[in-house]
Each structure stands twice: as C-alpha cells, then as structure tokens.
Amino acid sequence: MHLTRQGIELFLKAALGAIGSVPLTHDIDRLFSEYRLAYPALIFAFKIPARFGVNTTLHLFPEDHKSFHATLDQRHRYPADRIGNSFATRETFDPKEVLHELEALDKELKVLEWARIRPQLDGRPIIG
Numbered sequence: 001m002h003l004t005r006q007g008i009e010l011f012l013k014a015a016l017g018a019i020g021s022v023p024l025t026h027d028i029d030r031l032f033s034e035y036r037l038a039y040p041a042l043i044f045a046f047k048i049p050a051r052f053g054v055n056t057t058l059h060l061f062p063e064d065h066k067s068f069h070a071t072l073d074q075r076h077r078y079p080a081d082r083i084g085n086s087f088a089t090r091e092t093f094d095p096k097e098v099l100h101e102l103e104a105l106d107k108e109l110k111v112l113e114w115a116r117i118r119p120q121l122d123g124r125p126i127i128g
Contacts (some may be wrong), residue, residue, distance in 0.1 A: 001051075001052075001076035002077040003122070004052065004102055004105075005052050005076070008048055008052060008105075009028055009031060009084060009107075010062040011109050011113070012028065012031040012032060012034075012035045013031065014033055015035055015038070015039065015112075015117055016031070016035060016038055018117060018121055019038055020119070021113060028048070028052065032048060039117075040117075043116055043126065044116060044117070045113060045114060046105075046108050046109065048105070049101045049105060051093070051098070051101075052097075055117075060079075074087070075087045097100065115127035
C-alpha cells in the first residue's frame with residue numbers, strides 16, 4: 001500500500017516536473033490538484049482509488065487537512081507515529097479487489113505517460 005501511494009506521488013511529481021518545477025511535498029492531494037491544473041484536458045484525467053487518500057475538498061478545512069496528511073504517507077509504512085501513537089485501525093479490504101484497482105491504475109498511468117504526456121512534451125501528436 002505504501003509503495004503504491006509512493007508510486008502515485010512520483011507519477012504526479014514527474015508529470016509536473018516535465019512542464020515546470022516539482023513541488024517539495026508528499027501531499028498527494030496537493031500534487032493531484034496541481035496536476036489537474038497543469039493538465040486540464042480531459043484526456044489527462046485519471047482517478048486515484050479512494051483508499052489512497054485523495055480528497056479534492058480537504059483544502060476547505062486546512063486544520064483537518066494538516067492532521068490528516070501528517071501521517072498518511074507513513075500509515076502503511078510504520079506501526080506507529082513518532083510519538084508512539086499506533087496506526088492500527090480496523091481496515092479491511094479484499095486483496096483481489098485491491099489488485100484489480102492497482103492493475104487498472106497502473107495501466108491508466110502508463111497510457112497517460114507514454115501516449116499523452118511524453119508525446120506532448122516531444123511535440124508529437126497525442127494518442128487519444
């Protein structure tokens with residue numbers, strides 16, 4: 001789960017870095033918002049599975065956003081936060097369902113990178 005979240009973060013940073021500067025953050029919400037601004041055309045749209053914590057309205061509540069994000073990128077990496085608060089939660093999921101989501105996301109991000117973002121940067125026609 002942690003590596004998938006990190007992969008999404010790196011995809012967003014690479015896409016943003018390809019046309020400008022890379023934000024120095026691990027905040028997927030912020031990165032995704034900036035990606036959507038940088039690539040507004042519908043052919044660049046994709047959906048991040050909800051289990052990876054993207055919430056496009058969380059910025060409306062800055063304090064909640066800050067506390068939510070403070071540990072989100074660490075939740076599946078460590079058993080507890082820096083002061084010892086456990087990350088253990090009653091989280092259940094179907095591994096087959098998660099695998100299906102991840103395979104679909106992987107395919108979608110590869111299409112975006114190789115058929116849309118890279119051609120745009122190279123001045124080639126975008127495969128739609």
